[in-house]
Amino acid sequence: MINNIITLNVYVQPNAKQFEVNGMHDGCYKIKIPAPATDDKANEYLCKAIAKIFQVPQKAVELHKGHKSRYKTLKINDPKHIPDWYDAQK
Numbered sequence: 001m002i003n004n005i006i007t008l009n010v011y012v013q014p015n016a017k018q019f020e021v022n023g024m025h026d027g028c029y030k031i032k033i034p035a036p037a038t039d040d041k042a043n044e045y046l047c048k049a050i051a052k053i054f055q056v057p058q059k060a061v062e063l064h065k066g067h068k069s070r071y072k073t074l075k076i077n078d079p080k081h082i083p084d085w086y087d088a089q090k
Contacts, residue, residue: 055080
């Protein structure tokens with residue numbers, strides 16, 4: 001069986017009031033998160049939120065690139081749900 005893997009390029013805005021996928025920024029999905037960009041808290045929050053959206057366990061979401069950047073690449077293994085805002089062409 002072949003696993004379906006989605007690559008998600010995001011631009012993260014930490015310290016927001018609430019989580020929100022807010023359009024596009026430089027060809028990436030702009031995501032606002034209510035976590036600080038310190039002690040890996042923003043990355044952890046982002047991975048948990050993306051896992052919930054795509055209905056996968058958190059271990060199925062890998063922060064592939066951008067650990068210390070606002071621009072990040074996530075790999076999502078075998079998503080059970082595809083949100084309306086996701087466009088595979090991006």
